[in-house]
Structures are given as structure tokens and as C-alpha cells.
Amino acid sequence: MWSTLAGYWPHILAVISVAMAAVAIVHVVMNKEEVRSAIGWVGVILLSPIVGAVIYAIAGINRIRRASMISERRRSTTGDPRHQAHLDVSRALVADQFGECFAAMKTLGDRVAKHAMTVGNTIRTLDGGDEAYAGMIAAIDGARRSIILETYIFDRDAIGLRIAEALARARRRGVAVRVLVDAVGARYSVPSIVGTLRGGGIAVELFNGSLIMGLRLPYANLRTHRKILVVDGAVAFVGGMNIREGFTSEFARSTRARDTHFRLTGPVVGDIFSVAAEDWRFAADEVLEGEAWAIEPAPAVHFGAPVFIRAISSGPDAALETNHRMLMGAFSVAQRSIRIMSPYFLPDRELVAALATAGRRGVEIDIVVPADNNLVLVERAMLAQFEQVLKNYCRVWRASGPFDHSKLLSVDGVWAFVGSSNLDPRSLRLNFEIDIEVLDADFAGWIDRRIETAIATAQPITIDSLRARPFVVRLTDRILWLGSPYL
Numbered sequence: 475m476w477s478t479l480a481g482y483w484p485h486i487l488a489v490i491s492v493a494m495a496a497v498a499i500v501h502v503v504m505n506k507e508e509v510r511s512a513i514g515w516v517g518v519i520l521l522s523p524i525v526g527a528v529i530y531a532i533a534g535i536n537r538i539r540r541a542s543m544i545s546e547r548r549r550s551t552t553g554d555p556r557h558q559a560h561l562d563v564s565r566a567l568v569a570d571q572f573g574e575c576f577a578a579m580k581t582l583g584d585r586v587a588k589h590a591m592t593v594g595n596t597i598r599t600l601d602g603g604d605e606a607y608a609g610m611i612a613a614i615d616g617a618r619r620s621i622i623l624e625t626y627i628f629d630r631d632a633i634g635l636r637i638a639e640a641l642a643r644a645r646r647r648g649v650a651v652r653v654l655v656d657a658v659g660a661r662y663s664v665p666s667i668v669g670t671l672r673g674g675g676i677a678v679e680l681f682n683g684s685l686i687m688g689l690r691l692p693y694a695n696l697r698t699h700r701k702i703l704v705v706d707g708a709v710a711f712v713g714g715m716n717i718r719e720g721f722t723s724e725f726a727r728s729t730r731a732r733d734t735h736f737r738l739t740g741p742v743v744g745d746i747f748s749v750a751a752e753d754w755r756f757a758a759d760e761v762l763e764g765e766a767w768a769i770e771p772a773p774a775v776h777f778g779a780p781v782f783i784r785a786i787s788s789g790p791d792a793a794l795e796t797n798h799r800m801l802m803g804a805f806s807v808a809q810r811s812i813r814i815m816s817p818y819f820l821p822d823r824e825l826v827a828a829l830a831t832a833g834r835r836g837v838e839i840d841i842v843v844p845a846d847n848n849l850v851l852v853e854r855a856m857l858a859q860f861e862q863v864l865k866n867y868c869r870v871w872r873a874s875g876p877f878d879h880s881k882l883l884s885v886d887g888v889w890a891f892v893g894s895s896n897l898d899p900r901s902l903r904l905n906f907e908i909d910i911e912v913l914d915a916d917f918a919g920w921i922d923r924r925i926e927t928a929i930a931t932a933q934p935i936t937i938d939s940l941r942a943r944p945f946v947v948r949l950t951d952r953i954l955w956l957g958s959p960y961l
Contacts (some may be wrong), residue, residue: 484676495523495780497583498530525534548691553778560743563591563782571698572913575807579889582803583784583911586796589748591784595740596911597682597917600713603721606735607633613705614640620766623703624681624750626894627659627716629669632725634717642674650766651676656752657683659716679757681906696790697892699905701735702750708770710738710746712908714881714894721879731848733809734880734924736892738783738934745767745785749908783915789906790794797895797909798902807924808837808885813925815873818852819859820898820958826862835865842928845872848879851954852898857940858948858955864937872934878928884921891914892921899958 498519507514519526535940568591569577580591597879600606614621614637621644628634640652645651653671653834657680660666671678681698703711712737719725751762788796805812805828812832819841821829833839841863845851858868883891893909912918940948 476838481768483496491523494527498527502530511703519620521557522710530612536847545619546659554876558741558744558769561592561594561772563593564926568782572696575777575809575886576913577890578807579800579803579911580782580913583786583857586799587784588784588817589742589745589785590709591782591786591911591913592741593782594743595781595783597736597783597912597914599917599920600711600735601736602634602723602732602734603715603718603730604723606711606713606715606733607637607717607722609735609753610703610711610758611637611640612645612710613703613709617644617647617649617705619706619768620704620771621763622652622653622654622702622704622747622750622754622762623826624698624700624753625717626656626697626701627662627666627718628653628655629662629663629716629718630665630670633721633722634663635670636669637717638670638674641676643673645675652758652760652762653678654698655679655752656681658697659810662718665711666809666841677758679754681753683759695928697899697905698789699824700749700753700787700908701894702908703748704743704747704750706770707747707768707880708739708743709826710743712738712893712910713748714892715881728842728876732876732878732880732881734892738910741772742782742783742785746908749785751785751952781917784911786891786893786909786911787907790904795903797907798822798825800891800909801897802912803893804883804885804889805829805832805927808832810837810886812837812839813842813882813920813922814840814879814897815878815925815928816897817844817847817877817879817881818896818898818901819843819853819856820896820955821859822902825897825902826859829863830866830870833863839863840925840929841867841868841870842873842925843870844877845874845933846877848877853956854951855955855958857912857935859958860935861937861940864935864940870935871929872935873928873932875931880924882924884918886923887918887922888920890921925952 495549499516501623502512502515504665515530565577565580568580581657583591600609621641641651641653651678655668660668660680667679682696701713715721715733721731723730786796786800802824829839843856863872881893881895889910891909893907895907895909901907
């Protein structure tokens with residue numbers, strides 16, 4: 475037998491190579507929705523049939539999407555009893571108050587997002603970590619039934635310990651507490667906060683810590699980047715803020731980073747809860763139901779109220795590219811202005827084209843990024859891409875002062891999009907994100923004023939200044955830009 479194998483091993487290896495490559499290529503062709511991704515994987519497999527097929531099996535198949543879709547199908551058979559359909563906003567109402575352009579955005583959201591746009595909500599801005607963490611702790615201390623917290627980074631520092639202690643106090647009062655931390659984000663501080671939370675009797679899970687056949691791959695893609703806190707099904711906190719003392723003046727003082735968080739009430743809270751609850755179900759295999767997890771009924775409201783809100787969940791599951799599609803729609807309907815504040819501005823070709831088209835239509839477009847980014851490689855990649863928008867009538871500004879982690883966007887001073895999504899490949903295709911769509915002139919006006927204030931002391935980036943840099947610097951930036959999907 476061994477002599478036979480020794481004599482025919484090249485032929486056997488060739489058959490195995492062809493078979494593995496054929497199976498992998500068929501899977502790529504039948505499952506990949508983006509042609510560039512499909513071509514890339516086919517190329518890798520053809521160059522090295524066995525190794526390429528193995529790499530594709532490990533890194534190229536979206537197992538999270540498959541598992542999430544199965545879970546979604548199970549849930550859809552019974553529906554979500556928490557949804558308050560009588561508070562859904564009609565297209566006609568949006569058209570009457572905000573015009574046909576934003577009625578079209580309402581229709582787009584209905585068709586690509588999981589949740590309805592509702593009336594009867596409130597949204598309050600929490601500008602900075604001092605205000606946001608104090609509000610979150612106050613809500614936790616007032617909890618009577620349940621708390622669910624989902625976050626990307628949860629540091630074991632002064633602020634992290636303060637929130638952990640508040641959660642432990644709630645647990646001792648008999649409140650049901652669930653905490654979901656991303657497996658990567660939990661390792662930003664050593665030792666991890668997870669042990670502290672479990673020591674307080676809190677149920678804690680790591681998101682996506684074990685991916686394939688029991689292998690620990692904590693630094694793989696497909697992270698939860700969501701920041702969600704829901705208390706008693708009555709109040710929710712979402713936004714861009716991780717749990718870190720560096721966002722507070724109390725501890726970081728003059729070096730504190732800025733960020734923006736939001737406190738919400740109304741029917742949107744039930745939708746935000748359903749996102750966190752589904753993530754918990756995925757990670758812990760526990761369904762959050764019963765009296766403790768009931769959603770507080772929204773009070774009767776007047777349907778002419780101007781604040782319309784929708785929760786937008788997106789990620790590499792059944793909600794793939796939902797945030798991307800909403801942004802494409804918003805840029806397409808803009809008539810007067812688009813204002814963007816983002817720490818990491820690395821949009822793909824489609825979003826760049828949408829911004830360019832809006833700029834050519836005469837829409838005033840301002841993009842604000844930090845002057846000093848906390849991720850040097852990302853900053854260099856951004857500099858390589860700015861010329862694409864600058865040559866199409868967009869303005870780009872580098873904001874002075876502390877690093878600003880806020881993700882803020884407004885269109886025409888009416889429509890706003892805030893939450894956890896950055897304008898980069900990771901947020902738009904790989905991460906699980908939660909954003910809030912808001913139709914309200916007062917709220918969008920606040921975003922406009924916040925961005926205008928930043929522009930007042932910012933330095934403009936021009937095509938001439940980008941081209942004046944040494945060739946070696948520009949070449950390095952372009953090379954880093956090629957790797958932007960992995961930064």
C-alpha cells in the first residue's frame with residue numbers, strides 16, 4: 475500500500491487539489507455578492523488550490539451571517555410582541571412635514587432596515603463622557619427590573635469599575651442584568667473587566683470569542699461595535715462611546731477625548747432592546763423574555779409630533795450593509811447640505827461617488843475629521859483618499875483640540891444619522907453596528923451647529939496641500955490606503 479502511495483502521490487495530490495479548489499470556487503461564486511471579493515478569492519484559490527481553499531474555509535465564509543439568519547427565521551415565525559405598531563409613522567405623514575425627498579428615505583428605511591420609523595420618541599444629546607457615564611449610572615441605579623449592556627470596549631479603569639459597581643448593586647437589588655462585551659474589546663485592558671463583573675454575580679458573555687471548531691480567534695473580524703444600554707425597557711443609551719476613562723475630564727483632564735452619546739425614550743427603545751437581546755441570544759443561547767424584560771408601553775402621543783426615529787442595525791448577518799444603503803440614500807436625496815463628523819473617514823467607492831455626485835449637484839458638503847487621530851495608520855490612509863472628495867466640490871476640515879470620536883451626520887438640517895458606525899470598511903461591512911435615524915429639524919440643527927463650531931477653528935485640507943507633501947510620504951499613504959479594509 476505504502477509503495478503504491480509513494481508511486482502515485484503526485485496524482486493523488488493533484489486530484490485532491492482539483493477537488494478542493496472546485497468545491498471552494500463553486501462556494502465563492504454561489505455565495506459572494508460583491509464581484510471584487512469573489513474574484514479575489516477565486517484568484518487566491520487558483521494560485522494555491524489546497525492552501526487557498528483552507529484559507530477561504532477559515533476566513534472567507536461568513537458563519538455568523540448563517541447562524542444569525544437561522545436565528546432570525548426562528549424568531550420571525552412568532553413575530554415580536556414588543557413592537558408597538560400603532561406608533562409607526564406613515565409615508566404620507568413624513569411627506570407632509572418634511573417633503574417627498576425624506577418620504578423616499580422613509581420608504582428606503584422600511585425596505586432595508588429591520589425596524590419601523592416611529593413617533594413618540596425623545597432623544598437627548600450627552601456631549602462627553604462625564605455627562606454620558608453619569609447618565610448611564612443614574613439609569614442603572616434607578617433600574618427596577620432589567621438591564622442589558624452591550625459594548626465594544628469595557629476597560630477595567632476608574633470609569634469601568636464605577637459602572638461595574640453600579641451593575642453589581644442592581645444585581646443585588648434583584649435586577650436581571652446581562653452584559654455582552656466584544657471578545658477583542660474586553661482585552662483592551664489587562665486584567666479584563668470580565669472577571670470583575672462575574673465576581674459581582676453578573677451574567678457576562680464575550681461576543682465572538684470562539685469562531686471555528688473551538689479555535690480561539692479573538693482578533694478575527696466580525697466584531698460587535700455596538701454601544702447599547704437598555705434599562706427596564708423604558709430608556710436606552712446608544713452612540714459612539716465605549717466605556718473608558720479617557721473620555722472624561724474627571725480622569726483624563728486636558729487630554730480627554732470627545733465623543734457623543736444619546737439617551738432615548740419611546741417605542742424606539744423596544745427596537746434597540748431587540749437588537750441587544752438578539753446579540754445576547756447569539757452569544758449566550760438565552761432568550762430574554764418574561765416580565766423582567768418587558769418593554770415599557772409608550773404613552774399616547776400626537777402623531778403630528780415632529781420627532782420621528784428609527785433604529786438601524788447593521789452587520790455581516792442578515793442586516794449586511796444596511797447603514798451603507800441608508801447613507802447612499804441620504805446623499806442621493808440631499809438638496810442643500812451634507813455635514814459629516816467622523817474620526818475614521820474611509821468610505822468605499824460607492825459612497826465617494828454618491829458624495830461626488832451630490833457635490834456636483836451643488837450640495838454644500840463639509841467633512842470634519844480630527845487633526846490628531848488616535849490611529850496613525852488610519853489617519854495616513856485617510857490623507858490618501860481625501861483628494862477623491864476634494865476634487866468633487868467637498869470641503870474637508872481637520873478639527874483642532876482633543877481627539878473627537880463622535881459619529882455625526884446631517885442632511886439639509888432635517889435628517890440625521892448618529893450612532894456607532896464609522897465611515898470605514900470595517901463599520902460598513904464587518905462590524906455589528908447600531909445607529910439612529912432621526913427626522914427632526916431641532917436635532918439635525920444641533921448637529922449642524924456642533925460641526926460648524928468645529929469648522930470655525932479647523933484647518934482646511936486642500937488638494938494643493940496634499941500634493942505638496944514629499945513623494946515618499948504620499949506613496950506610503952497610498953500603500954496604507956490599500957490596506958484600509960484591515961485597519
